[in-house]
Amino acid sequence: xxxxxxxxxxxxxxEGDNSIINCAYSNSASDYFIWYKQESGKGPQFIIDIRSNxxxxxxQRVTVLLNKTVKHLSLQIAATQPGDSAVYFCAALRQDSxxxxxxxxxxxLLVRP
Amino acid sequence: xxxxxxxxxxxVLKTGQSMTLLCAQDMNHEYMYWYRQDPGMGLRLIxxxxxxxxxxxxxxxxxxxxxxxxxxxxxxxxxxxxxSQTSVYFCASSxxxxxxxxxxxxxxxGTRLTVT
Numbered sequence: 001x002x003x004x005x006x007x008x009x010x011x012x013x014x015e016g017d018n019s020i021i022n023c024a025y026s027n028s029a030s031d032y033f034i035w036y037k038q039e040s041g042k043g044p045q046f047i048i049d050i051r052s053n054x055x056x057x058x059x060q061r062v063t064v065l066l067n068k069t070v071k072h073l074s075l076q077i078a079a080t081q082p083g084d085s086a087v088y089f090c091a092a093l094r095q096d097s098x099x100x101x102x103x104x105x106x107x108x109l110l111v112r113p
Numbered sequence: 114x115x116x117x118x119x120x121x122x123x124x125v126l127k128t129g130q131s132m133t134l135l136c137a138q139d140m141n142h143e144y145m146y147w148y149r150q151d152p153g154m155g156l157r158l159i160x161x162x163x164x165x166x167x168x169x170x171x172x173x174x175x176x177x178x179x180x181x182x183x184x185x186x187x188x189x190x191x192x193x194x195x196x197s198q199t200s201v202y203f204c205a206s207s208x209x210x211x212x213x214x215x216x217x218x219x220x221x222x223g224t225r226l227t228v229t
Contacts (some may be wrong), residue, residue: 034216034217041222
C-alpha cells in the first residue's frame with residue numbers, strides 16, 4: 001500500500017539556523033504533496049503545497065523541494081524561530097483519487113534558544 | 114468565521130459505551146473528513162464525505178459510523194467503544210470551487226478520547 005515516511009522523528013536546531021525536514025513517499029503515482037505544522041494541542045495547519053509538475057516552491061521563509069526520481073521531498077525553514085517549534089507532517093495524494101491524503105508520521109522540530 | 118469546530122474536546126468512555134463526536138464548519142465546504150491520530154503515527158483517515166447525504170470509508174473505518182445530514186456538520190459515532198479507539202480525533206474540511214478541487218484541508222482542534 002501507499003506510505004509516507006519522515007526520516008527523523010526529532011530535529012533540534014539553533015534559533016536563527018535553517019531547518020530541513022525530509023520526507024519520502026512510496027507511490028510513484030502520487031502527484032500532490034502538502035506540508036502541515038501541528039502545534040501542541042492543536043489541529044494541523046497548512047504550510048505549503050507542491051504539485052508533481054514542479055520541483056520547488058517557495059513561501060514565506062519556507063521552501064519545499066520535490067525529487068520525483070527518488071520520491072523524496074523536503075521542507076526548508078529559513079532563520080528558524082522559537083514559534084516554529086512543532087510537529088511537521090508531509091502528506092501525499094494522487095489527484096485522481098482526490099480525497100485521500102496519506103500522512104507521514106511527523107518530525108518534531110525543537111528550536112534551541 | 115469559526116472555521117472547523119469539534120465537540121467535545123475531551124471524553125472518557127468505558128468499554129462498550131457509545132458516543133458521537135460532532136464536527137461543524139462554517140466555510141460552506143463540500144468535503145469533510147474524520148481522522149484519528151495515535152502517538153508516533155500520522156493521521157489516518159476513518160471516513161469522509163464528498164457532500165451532504167454521502168459518506169465513504171477511509172483507511173481505518175472499522176468500529177466507526179458517520180453521518181452527514183447537513184452540509185455543515187459531520188458526525189462520527191462509536192457504537193461500542195474499545196480501548197483500541199483511544200486516540201485524538203480530528204475533523205477536517207475542504208472546498209470545491211467552480212469545478213476545481215482544493216486539496217488543502219482545514220482541521221479542527223481535535224477531540225481527545227480515552228476508552229478504559
